[in-house]
Amino acid sequence: MGALSSYRMRLERKLWKLRARRRRLQLSSVADRTARIGPSDALAFVVLRNEAVRLPYFLDYYRRHGIGHFLIVDNGSDDGSREFMADQPDISLWSTRASYRKAHFGIDWLNWLLMRYGHGHWTLSVDVDEFFVYPFCDTRSIPALCDWLDTAGIRSFGAMLVDMYPKGPIDAAPYRQGQNPFEIASWFDSGNYTIHRNGKYRNLWIQGGPRARVFFPDRPERAPALNKIPLVRWQRGFVYISSTHMLLPRGLNLVYDEWGGEKASGCLLHAKFLDCFVDKAAEELTRRQHYAGGHEYRAYHATLRDNPDLWCKWSEKYMGWRQLEILGLMSKGNWA
Amino acid sequence: MSVGFVMLVHTALDRAAAVARHWAERDCPVVIHVDRRVPRAESRAFTVALAGLANVRFCRHHRCEWGTWSIVEATLSGARTALDEFPELSHVFLVSGSCLPLRPVEELRAYLAERPRTDFIESVTADEVDWIVGGLGRERFTLRFPFAWKRQRRLFDWSVRLQRRVGFRRRFPAGIEPHLGSQWWCLTRQTLTAILTDPARHSHMRYFRRVWIPDESYFQTLVRKHGVRIESRSLTLSKFDFQGKPHIFYDDHLELLRRSDCFVARKAWPRADRLYDTFLGAGAVGTNRAEPNPARIDRLFSKAVERRTRGRAGLYMQSRFPREGWENGQTSAPYSVFEGFSELFEDFESWLGRMVGARVHGHLFHPDRAEFADGEAVFNGGLSDNASLRDHAPRAFLTNLVWNTRGERQCFQFGPGDRQEIGWVLARDPNAQISVITGAWAVPLFHSRQSFVDLRKRAAQLQRTEARHLEILRSPHTRARVRIWTMADFVLNPMEPLQILIDEIAPRAQRRLTEAPRLADLAGFGQFLQTLKNQGMKPYLMGDFPADDGAPPVAARPRRPYLVQ
Known part of the structure; x- marks a missing residue:
């Protein structure tokens, strides 16, 4: 890496920060409880829209795992999500009706909040349908993980998206508010992931799982990316540049070992494929607020209309983090 | 037979106070060194939390920087205070604020009483054994270290490289052999007094002041000069990972720790409530005479290190993507x-x-x-x-x-x-x-x-x-x-x-x-x-097949094996 390329990265990073600063004008504060954030709290950052059904379990899950405060951007919900969140004592809420797509799929808003409130904290940036699973998550909290990462001198922690799906048509079992989504969507693909190295930003580009298998078999290069780096010890200068797939400075993307060893990593269980998804896919088709002109949603819609079953004979039923680690989807690294 | 503790404290003061109280209430004098970098309010609250315990003392505070002489200085003043203030002490046990007592004090007393005049300190010769995980070895003793490793990493590395290039070497003082070992020890009053009153101590101190990480070599070296009977192992269970950072114990290690029969473990996660509640609880009665047996914990941690450094052969995943040639098995099986x-x-x-x-x-x-x-x-x-x-x-x-x-x-x-x-x-x-x-x-x-x-x-x-x-x-x-x-x-x-x-x-x-x-x-x-x-093509890869006939060149009957005499 020459000085020129480093400088170019720096400029790019500044540009992203600038964008984030400008987009902050789109956010209006609904409930600002950031004064309650403790100096060593782990913080969750979320951008969402119309998630009233999923929110209660989401908040419950992360509270149980030791998240101290939630910082949430509500992008024009009209299903009561906003009112619900505004009443929660550990949520600081901003709202905007601006375009999700023009805010680079919410990343600009996220970057602004991270810059403003995340500095010096461990920050977890997730969607409402992403559930962070990490080594020993059944007995140790997220702060325990963060403390260990601190002692080990690690600044960012990778967690691959694992798409979870039900057996049978995905709209067969309705999801009730407050229910653990993995009671319904309890299956996943264990061994069909492909990895490419991104030379420019040094992150890994992971694809595969049921989405590649069912929705993109003929255009695998367009299958969605599954690599994510949701947990970061945030510093003011950091930015996410493409969803939470990668960051700048590039060093943060090196969440993998290149010399044969395994770094510690987790998974984000993705509860996307529940009954509400069929409607959502249809809606997003007209909203066109998603990545690459929503081509992903076009593919979902077309396939789900005909054959809404992602399950196959070799699907694995989710049992816990140890299973994911044995299957090689995540690793304890040297955390014991 | 009486054992006292010297405790070095710099974070998680509430837990340190609880542990100190645990020992003090069980009739073990505790001398505490609080790092001077701890904010005054915190250290005052800490002192207040331990007020009213007659056998707790605070020694002179030093500003401790990791890897430097200041830690030995803190230990020395703690040890001096312990020996002076509690003349009945026969052993001094060095612990940190994040140590966790695993067995009742009576068992420790009995254990020490059965092994009189024995110093428990890991002490390995620096010349022959590679004790160190990731870092400088023999050069700890022969170079100078004017820069702080944690804060001035670049200068530190640069100065090490420069000294290597120039060929700079310090001379080791006569009469002692460099030894290394875990920082945490348990020494007898006699040995400790001999170290503290050694006529040559000032020259030793002058030398070790410039050694890198002297807390892992000062006592370990001098005990070889003054000790009568040395058990080269630490009574403190303390495991290091591949970067030389201590492994941390959590609630889910409870059973493992309990069965290890070690006396003290380092280090516990400050918020591991179940560990602290269990091991500081009043219930335990000391009747167990078992030898410390950390084998299972050793295995657990060495497996973790193996996974981190070697990984699983043939696995490509989000946190293991080896460069070409570093796969350690490109696939997982034949x-x-x-x-x-x-x-x-x-x-x-x-x-x-x-x-x-x-x-x-x-x-x-x-x-x-x-x-x-x-x-x-x-x-x-x-x-x-x-x-x-x-x-x-x-x-x-x-x-x-x-x-x-x-x-x-x-x-x-x-x-x-x-x-x-x-x-x-x-x-x-x-x-x-x-x-x-x-x-x-x-x-x-x-x-x-x-x-x-x-x-x-x-x-x-x-x-x-x-x-x-x-x-x-x-x-x-x-x-x-x-x-x-x-x-x-x-x-x-x-x-x-x-x-x-x-x-x-x-x-x-x-x-x-x-x-x-x-x-x-x-x-x-x-x-x-x-x-x-x-037709103009030249098929050659199949070998020679005679053109005349269709049958395979020779009947596919296996030849009969025979023996040549």
Whole structure:
């Protein structure tokens, strides 16, 4: 890496920060409880829209795992999500009706909040349908993980998206508010992931799982990316540049070992494929607020209309983090 | 017999206070050194929390910087205070604020009483043993370290490099041998007094003041001069990871810690409530006489280090993506690649499955689809038979297949009609057993009865592809187990090579092949090749087949082995 390329990265990073600063004008504060954030709290950052059904379990899950405060951007919900969140004592809420797509799929808003409130904290940036699973998550909290990462001198922690799906048509079992989504969507693909190295930003580009298998078999290069780096010890200068797939400075993307060893990593269980998804896919088709002109949603819609079953004979039923680690989807690294 | 503790404290003061109180209430004097960098308010609250305990003392505070003399200084003033203030002490046990007592104090007292005048301190000669994990070794003693490693890393590294280049070396003081070991010890009053009152102590101190991480060498070295009986091990259970950072104990280690029979463990996560509640609880009565036995914990942590440094062979995932050459096993298990066999034998795949009990696939890299065994559309791990998914990342397809089927050997067919991108990957992989019958691709052409104009083109193309593939297999970079026969040779005597292959795949079966796969009908094959030649193509990879007759050159009857006297 020459000085020129480093400088170019720096400029790019500044540009992203600038964008984030400008987009902050789109956010209006609904409930600002950031004064309650403790100096060593782990913080969750979320951008969402119309998630009233999923929110209660989401908040419950992360509270149980030791998240101290939630910082949430509500992008024009009209299903009561906003009112619900505004009443929660550990949520600081901003709202905007601006375009999700023009805010680079919410990343600009996220970057602004991270810059403003995340500095010096461990920050977890997730969607409402992403559930962070990490080594020993059944007995140790997220702060325990963060403390260990601190002692080990690690600044960012990778967690691959694992798409979870039900057996049978995905709209067969309705999801009730407050229910653990993995009671319904309890299956996943264990061994069909492909990895490419991104030379420019040094992150890994992971694809595969049921989405590649069912929705993109003929255009695998367009299958969605599954690599994510949701947990970061945030510093003011950091930015996410493409969803939470990668960051700048590039060093943060090196969440993998290149010399044969395994770094510690987790998974984000993705509860996307529940009954509400069929409607959502249809809606997003007209909203066109998603990545690459929503081509992903076009593919979902077309396939789900005909054959809404992602399950196959070799699907694995989710049992816990140890299973994911044995299957090689995540690793304890040297955390014991 | 009475044991006292010197406790070095710098974080998680509430836990340190609880531990100090635990010992003090059980009649063990505690001398506490609080790092001067701790904010005054916190350290005052800490003092208040321990007020009212008659046998707790605070010694002079030093500002402690990791890796420097200040930590030894803190230890020395703690030890001096302990010896002066509590004349009845027979042992001094050095602990940190994040240490956790695992066994009742009575058991520790009894243990020490049974081993009088013994110093428990890990002390390993620096010259002969590599005790250090990741970092400087002998150079700790011979270089100077003016910069702080934690805050001035670059300057630190630069100064080390400079001194190495210049050849700078300090002389070790006469009369002592450099020794290293864990920072945490338990010394007798006699030994500790001798160290503190050694007439040469000032010169030792002057020397060690400039040694790197002297808390792991000062007492460890001097105890060799003054100790009577040294048990070179620490009574504190403390494990380090591959970067030299201590492993941390959590609630889920409770049973492991309890069964380890160690006296003190370092270090516990400050918010591990169950650990603190359990081990500081009042209930335990000291009747256990067991030796400390940290073997299980050792194993747990050394496995963690192994996973971090070596990883699981053949696994490619989000946090393990080795560079070329660093895979430590490109695939996770041995597998077999057969080229030309299913063309030459009519029922090769089912025959092989019966013989070796492995999973036998068809052409996994067929241009149309991955031909999984039994024609399945999806295989283990959700691997799809879709050709474009496979060709998006052929190597990942192969490594995933082998990883997903750990415990079951995989065999598959390959040939010049398949996608060739995987060729180098197979050749470089020591787990691959590749067996080739060259030119066997001509047999299906021979049976297809197409017009020779089309056949000639197709044959020339296949031959060129296979020749290129053979070049790869014969290259010096190939690490697979490769066997190559021409078709003519193989047809001459098929049983011997088949037996070799089968023995290699299933070594435990160890029996003579009783059943041969059925050879394809080759009547007229020689003439077929001659016609191809007449059309202007030059088929050579299959070896020599006489043109005149259709029958295989020699009857496929195995020759009788005989012994030459």
